[in-house]
Amino acid sequence: MSSMNSWTVPVSVLNDGDLILRPLRSADADAVFQCCTDTRMRAFISLPDPYTVEHARDYVESPALRWALSDPEDNYLGSIELRVLDEQARRVDVGYNTAPWARGRGLQTRALKLVLAHAFAHGVHRVEIYCRVDNQASRHVAEQAGAELEGILRQHNYHNGSYYDMALYALINPGAV
Known part of the structure; x- marks a missing residue:
């Protein structure tokens, strides 16, 4: 097998x-800030407190294997x-969050399926998903x-002063079995 230094999963538009699904960009910072100050999201994700627009800018500009979910109008x-x-x-592993204004529409499941297919096509063997056991939406x-x-x-997981049990989900590249 080749060196993993050359192994990449491109952040292509899917x-x-x-x-x-598209790469995050600077224009997303305000929406990311709104999401990361949402009470429901903060209940499950460890974020700086207070979370600032500067944190959001750093998030969207950091080099990572990260996509924004958007609609055809680029929301x-x-x-x-x-x-x-x-x-x-x-x-x-894969992490995901849905904007408060987009919840309950099955978008994250569709996004996850797209990212899984893309990752497996680029040589990922195993994908793990860690969800707090009480985060029913993420588990779903x-x-x-x-x-x-x-x-x-x-x-x-330690979050906001307490320990939490995590559910571990996984998928194996179907081309590898």
């Missing part, structure tokens, strides 16, 4: 019709990203995208 609807866990094993996204629950990681 779409399934009216849902478009920001959330984000999804891959994070490399083990380059040699080609193992990544993982399940609807075909991820299998592998187990519960007890007191795995």
